[in-house]
Amino acid sequence: MWHQDEIHLTERPRGFHLITQELVGALPWLAECEMGILHLQLLHTSASLTLNENSDPDVRHDMNAFMRRLVPEGLDYFRHTLEGPDDMPAHVMASLLGTQLTLAVRDSRLVLGTWQGVWLGEHREQGGSRRVMATLTGKADP
Secondary structure, three states, rough: OOEEEEEEOOOOOOEEEEEEHHHHHOOHHHHHEEEEEEEEOOOOOOEEEEEEEEOOHHHHHHHHHHHHHHHOOOOOOOOOOOOOOOHHHHHHHHHHHHHHEEEEEEEOOEOOOOOOEEEEEEEOOOOOOOEEEEEEEEEOEE
């Protein structure tokens, strides 16, 4: 079986956001999959996808604080500045964290560790809505 769909995520403020349930809710065909692979590709260059803590929101807060300190705005050697002071740092963060995830599927569910969830890293102050291309390949339920 093969399925592919574009998921439209709602606009979110700068920071890290747990989006696992929003993704699963947008993928009804996941229920048909006994075993497979789900590939998620964020269709943007100033946001990221990553897999991390799904329980304590302090982890998302701390990750945002760390990334903003790691790649601060206003670095004098950035030349790409016409789109605002947060744009070039957002591109750097997206490249560091990545824009794609590949997740196992078993028994119609994502195979995630106990404390794992999918995060959207929104690295712009006004990033807007985001799109994710989801591609599932696998063995359908009999």
